[in-house]
Amino acid sequence: MRIEGKGRIDVSTPVKFSFDGQGYTGFKGDTLASALLASGVKLVGRSFKYHRPRGVLTAGSEEPNAMVEIGRGAAQVPNVRATVQEIYDGLDAYSQNRMGPLAYDLLSVNDLFPNFLSAGFYYKTFMWPRAFWEKLYEPVIRRAAGLGSLSGKHNPDHYEKAFAHCDILVIGSGPTGLMAALTAALGGADVILCEESNEFGGRLLSEDEEIDGQPGAEWVASMLDALRDTGRVRLMSRTTVTGAYDQGTYGALERVGLHVNGPAELPKECFWRINARQAVLAAGALERPLAFPMNDRPGIMMASAVRSYLHRYGVAAGRKVTLFATNDDAHRTALDLMANGVEIAGVVDARPDANAQGDYPFFAGAEVITTKGRKALTEITIRHNGSEQKIATDCLAMSGGWNPTLHMTCHMNSRPVWNEEIAGFVPADDAVPGLIPAGACKGTYSTAGCLAEGVEAAKQALSALGGKTPEVEIPQASDAVGGSKPLWLVSGKGRAWLDFANDVTSKDIKLAAQEAFTSVEHMKRYTTQGMAPDQGKNSNIGALAILADATGRAIPETGTTTYRPPYVPVSISALGAGAQGKGFAPERFTTSHDASIERGAPMITAGLWYRPSYFPRPGETTWRQSCDREVNMTRSAVGICDVSTLGKIDIQGPDAGAFLDFVYTNMFSTLKVGRVRYGLMLREDGHVMDDGTTARLGESHYVMTTTTAAAGEVMKHLDFVQQCLRPDLNVRFISVTEQWAQFSVVGPKSRDLLNGLLDAPIDNDSFPYMGCGEVSVMGVRGRLFRISFSGEHAYEIAVPSRYGEALYRQLVTQAETLGGGAYGMEALNVMRVEKGFITHSEIDGRVVPFDIGMDRMVSAKKMCIGKPATLREGLKETDRPQLVGLKPVGAVKELTAGARLFSAGADATRVNVEGYTTSVGFSPSLGHFIGLGFLKDGPNRMGEVVKMVDHVRKVETTVEVCSPVFLDPEGEKLRG
Amino acid sequence: MRIKCPLCGDRDSREFTPMGHETYMNRPDDEGWSPAWDNYLHLRDNPAGVTRELWYHGAGCTSWLRVERDTVTHDILRVELASDAKRGNA
Amino acid sequence: MVKLLAKSPVEGLVPLEINGLTLTESGLGPVTSVAPYAGQEAAASGALKALIGAEMPSPNRSTGREGARVIWTGAGQAMVVGADVDASLAQHAALTDQSDAWVTFRLQGQGVEDVLARLTPLDLNPGVFKTGHAARSQLGHMNAVFLKVAADAFEIMIFRSMARTAVHEFEIAMKAVAARAALS
Numbered sequence A: 001m002r003i004e005g006k007g008r009i010d011v012s013t014p015v016k017f018s019f020d021g022q023g024y025t026g027f028k029g030d031t032l033a034s035a036l037l038a039s040g041v042k043l044v045g046r047s048f049k050y051h052r053p054r055g056v057l058t059a060g061s062e063e064p065n066a067m068v069e070i071g072r073g074a075a076q077v078p079n080v081r082a083t084v085q086e087i088y089d090g091l092d093a094y095s096q097n098r099m100g101p102l103a104y105d106l107l108s109v110n111d112l113f114p115n116f117l118s119a120g121f122y123y124k125t126f127m128w129p130r131a132f133w134e135k136l137y138e139p140v141i142r143r144a145a146g147l148g149s150l151s152g153k154h155n156p157d158h159y160e161k162a163f164a165h166c167d168i169l170v171i172g173s174g175p176t177g178l179m180a181a182l183t184a185a186l187g188g189a190d191v192i193l194c195e196e197s198n199e200f201g202g203r204l205l206s207e208d209e210e211i212d213g214q215p216g217a218e219w220v221a222s223m224l225d226a227l228r229d230t231g232r233v234r235l236m237s238r239t240t241v242t243g244a245y246d247q248g249t250y251g252a253l254e255r256v257g258l259h260v261n262g263p264a265e266l267p268k269e270c271f272w273r274i275n276a277r278q279a280v281l282a283a284g285a286l287e288r289p290l291a292f293p294m295n296d297r298p299g300i301m302m303a304s305a306v307r308s309y310l311h312r313y314g315v316a317a318g319r320k321v322t323l324f325a326t327n328d329d330a331h332r333t334a335l336d337l338m339a340n341g342v343e344i345a346g347v348v349d350a351r352p353d354a355n356a357q358g359d360y361p362f363f364a365g366a367e368v369i370t371t372k373g374r375k376a377l378t379e380i381t382i383r384h385n386g387s388e389q390k391i392a393t394d395c396l397a398m399s400g401g402w403n404p405t406l407h408m409t410c411h412m413n414s415r416p417v418w419n420e421e422i423a424g425f426v427p428a429d430d431a432v433p434g435l436i437p438a439g440a441c442k443g444t445y446s447t448a449g450c451l452a453e454g455v456e457a458a459k460q461a462l463s464a465l466g467g468k469t470p471e472v473e474i475p476q477a478s479d480a481v482g483g484s485k486p487l488w489l490v491s492g493k494g495r496a497w498l499d500f501a502n503d504v505t506s507k508d509i510k511l512a513a514q515e516a517f518t519s520v521e522h523m524k525r526y527t528t529q530g531m532a533p534d535q536g537k538n539s540n541i542g543a544l545a546i547l548a549d550a551t552g553r554a555i556p557e558t559g560t561t562t563y564r565p566p567y568v569p570v571s572i573s574a575l576g577a578g579a580q581g582k583g584f585a586p587e588r589f590t591t592s593h594d595a596s597i598e599r600g601a602p603m604i605t606a607g608l609w610y611r612p613s614y615f616p617r618p619g620e621t622t623w624r625q626s627c628d629r630e631v632n633m634t635r636s637a638v639g640i641c642d643v644s645t646l647g648k649i650d651i652q653g654p655d656a657g658a659f660l661d662f663v664y665t666n667m668f669s670t671l672k673v674g675r676v677r678y679g680l681m682l683r684e685d686g687h688v689m690d691d692g693t694t695a696r697l698g699e700s701h702y703v704m705t706t707t708t709a710a711a712g713e714v715m716k717h718l719d720f721v722q723q724c725l726r727p728d729l730n731v732r733f734i735s736v737t738e739q740w741a742q743f744s745v746v747g748p749k750s751r752d753l754l755n756g757l758l759d760a761p762i763d764n765d766s767f768p769y770m771g772c773g774e775v776s777v778m779g780v781r782g783r784l785f786r787i788s789f790s791g792e793h794a795y796e797i798a799v800p801s802r803y804g805e806a807l808y809r810q811l812v813t814q815a816e817t818l819g820g821g822a823y824g825m826e827a828l829n830v831m832r833v834e835k836g837f838i839t840h841s842e843i844d845g846r847v848v849p850f851d852i853g854m855d856r857m858v859s860a861k862k863m864c865i866g867k868p869a870t871l872r873e874g875l876k877e878t879d880r881p882q883l884v885g886l887k888p889v890g891a892v893k894e895l896t897a898g899a900r901l902f903s904a905g906a907d908a909t910r911v912n913v914e915g916y917t918t919s920v921g922f923s924p925s926l927g928h929f930i931g932l933g934f935l936k937d938g939p940n941r942m943g944e945v946v947k948m949v950d951h952v953r954k955v956e957t958t959v960e961v962c963s964p965v966f967l968d969p970e971g972e973k974l975r976g
Numbered sequence B: 001m002r003i004k005c006p007l008c009g010d011r012d013s014r015e016f017t018p019m020g021h022e023t024y025m026n027r028p029d030d031e032g033w034s035p036a037w038d039n040y041l042h043l044r045d046n047p048a049g050v051t052r053e054l055w056y057h058g059a060g061c062t063s064w065l066r067v068e069r070d071t072v073t074h075d076i077l078r079v080e081l082a083s084d085a086k087r088g089n090a
Numbered sequence C: 001m002v003k004l005l006a007k008s009p010v011e012g013l014v015p016l017e018i019n020g021l022t023l024t025e026s027g028l029g030p031v032t033s034v035a036p037y038a039g040q041e042a043a044a045s046g047a048l049k050a051l052i053g054a055e056m057p058s059p060n061r062s063t064g065r066e067g068a069r070v071i072w073t074g075a076g077q078a079m080v081v082g083a084d085v086d087a088s089l090a091q092h093a094a095l096t097d098q099s100d101a102w103v104t105f106r107l108q109g110q111g112v113e114d115v116l117a118r119l120t121p122l123d124l125n126p127g128v129f130k131t132g133h134a135a136r137s138q139l140g141h142m143n144a145v146f147l148k149v150a151a152d153a154f155e156i157m158i159f160r161s162m163a164r165t166a167v168h169e170f171e172i173a174m175k176a177v178a179a180r181a182a183l184s
């Protein structure tokens, strides 16, 4: 029911929305909850376990009941709190956690058998027989479990993440936060003020209260002007600070586009990483529900929420309202409603010495002992002076006092401290470094106290930053503190709910205690109390008090569970913002990418790089046909392949040679200028890290190549070696991977092709095998290396990347006129396997030089990284799996990589494994499959026939052990 | 978590990768395998309290840093360039 | 004979203009990394000064001006942008041609920091990061060099191979910021 002239809504702007398919109208500024209450809708959802009818309990993000789904289809978002969701034209909301219509939920049958689903039910019930789990129990439980539902489709909405930095972060914009922000800004600090709601002001917008003689809301407006005037405050509304992390890092969730029907580019939410040198926590307090029998009916609400709906949204939560409270503060609810013409049917105060504060039916020392009304509250029964009395009512406002919103102070492992005076937990001292709690979140409940503490906290933060502290006048305000007396549980028949969202009652807590789950952490997990989306904001303290009582301990002795981030649920979409689709990882493209795509090459990823797999030609229907043709073409004429993705590191300085000697197993200081050498790099534990060629371009100038996969790791390793081990070496290096576009020109016609493009022709003398030097290619200064990864007479030619595409196109065109062309990764792989060249399939981090027959490459003349560790016992023993070649001799002619090797007669079981295959391919040169692998004592088993079994792909065959070099073992082609 | 790189200033942890205890800076001189090598490669204390670790500012200036921090409080007590620390140790 | 044609990695992808913010490419001029050898820092700086009138910058800074600028890019390393270097510097420092290794973007317009706040963890608040300041950090998942060249403009260097991803990321952030601006 709307009260004319009340609230902060814009009645000139009606908003149409729907709930469960039915159309409603609210106003701009309404939440879904306020608009539904205004329209008389009380039943908004069903509880999790018993499927009991539930209504709106609160007016904030702590809401346990009114959770809805927004939208339908791919963009459907579940578990949206109706108390937070602002309405907009076209908002399409649905109640959730029901089977069938909301009013006739089929699973509400659960409610008839409450003991059936009591604490530990699942643990006790679904134990045996075991076979029932998969077929019966799990599907049934899954069907009923979970809050809300997902569409199962890819989320089309846009979410974003962002970073913010400030001197002082102020969390919350009630009286404490506003004063803290102003003080901080006047002290010269850059301030971020975060407010969870759409409007700044906190409780001041929800109370009839004056500050400095001004209505609270007006004072808030003037404070916001003052904050803007400082030019130092960034105001972030709709932003919930969700977590406190190390070194002043805070997470915050901003609702950017959830309150409008915005364009696709508008993010729904933004997850902020805020870096604050100091922070003031002014998060206020949350009102404590009362645990009395049947306290969960729609129409039973927090007293503070009833006032929020009245003052902020102009909504009377009922027509005949009752109040059940333990404190003076809550009496305001009755007074405020009466002032706006709402009937108060009774005020029930549990304190015997309480006094009425206005002209309403008053019951001191009384309790509500039960309630009636299936889908909405109709009546309460109270116990007063030993007799029971029924009161007709459609809204019961309850207040058990307040709990400080200290969650953030627990995020770094601090436990809150029990404060007897306010009968609540308050933050421990220095709970989070640099985070200063102030106001209600540390148990200061009077407005006057909050204003003063806000100023004080900001001054403390300013001092910590070494700045001046300004003089700030503290406004006049009420110093009433509410005076609450704790009431943990009203005895009586029926269930008293603690955790509304997870349907945990006082009986569940007692049962847990009775069954020896007396530790608060065990109780929580056994009953699931506090494990719903509200994370126990409404129930933790009550549950703890009941557990304390049930186990005969005091509350501080019983302890408390801690609060962990996030303070409110954060969608995975927001946390992972930017990482969907193309945002997941950068795509790295070579300069030949477009040309490869034009030639129809399917691209495969190599780390972040995209490389062509093969280049199909007309008539070729399988990749194997293309691959075989590319191998033959290259070995008979000439092939072109982009090898720019290999890491290239420019190394210079007087000690460059000494540095390379230290990081490679073999010698580089002795390499002649203009020559290239293959190098093997070890980790300090003696295992192979990477391999590649290094060219000496000048006396103190080398360029190293790494594998594509290890480029980043090698760079990091070289930085480590230079900075942490050998800062004495005068050497400088930098990646030039991106600077040079580099292409393999491979095959007997490679030199002919190059001589058509180079400005000065080359021959075997100017560029012998393993020679290198500068060349001029079509007017561009480039580099030429005569190296081969195929066994063929081959070169790698490099030009600055801007010319890469043009050169690649030239090379391929020229190659085609010579009977060759472009080849892809498949052909590259076949050709290197034919030659027994290793890649990271072989050097997979588990092999030492001995295993790949490169023991002699570890120079005896010098020290290098990894050398001492290669001398360890067991690393040179013949029964280690060592590199061998394999060719099929059984009925099955196919080899697979990753298969296990066994002695011919042995069973193919784990204990009999003698080795494994690493790389395989069909060799068109030889006309059969070939493979590389590791076999125990392999080099001494040449010619032996062993069994290959691929248990995963179900391939089994026999293979002959042979040399890993299948083609041209003397290397005659290389030198031709 | 944030680390104050001596060159780049106060930076978000995503720019860094940890390597482990500073022991890695003190490579033994032994030519062959020895107990010193075994210690260097394999043996580490795991203190609840102050420790010194190597962190790589790979997304920043590419400096290796020696970071003194408390594993209990997560306080970062001191950050220096590993190359400076190495020269100082030598 | 045909000449090899140079191609920009962002050909056809920039310029972009979204709600008053522009993303353009800043030239293909020479870029050379300069890493002074041990004990040669002052000599290298002097040689650089003689050569192009700008010294080696201190960390997180740049020297010179548009056309001949030296940008700090890491431990013991700077990049000379827009000017050639020669042997007078090479005797004091390792010089490496980086002209083709990077794509340099210029992002300019009011609220440029808002776009970058979505892409980098750097603190680019005007009071902290001023014109002439330089930093190494990340743009999305990509390593980057940031240089503030004017009150409303940054130059951002990204590895060439990731140019397309960078444009994609810029565009998303620019559109999101524009969509927010349209809200109020």
Ligand SMILES: [Zn+2]
Pocket (backbone or CB within 6 Å): B005, B006, B007, B008, B009, B057, B060, B061, B062, B063
């Ligand atoms: Zn750094």
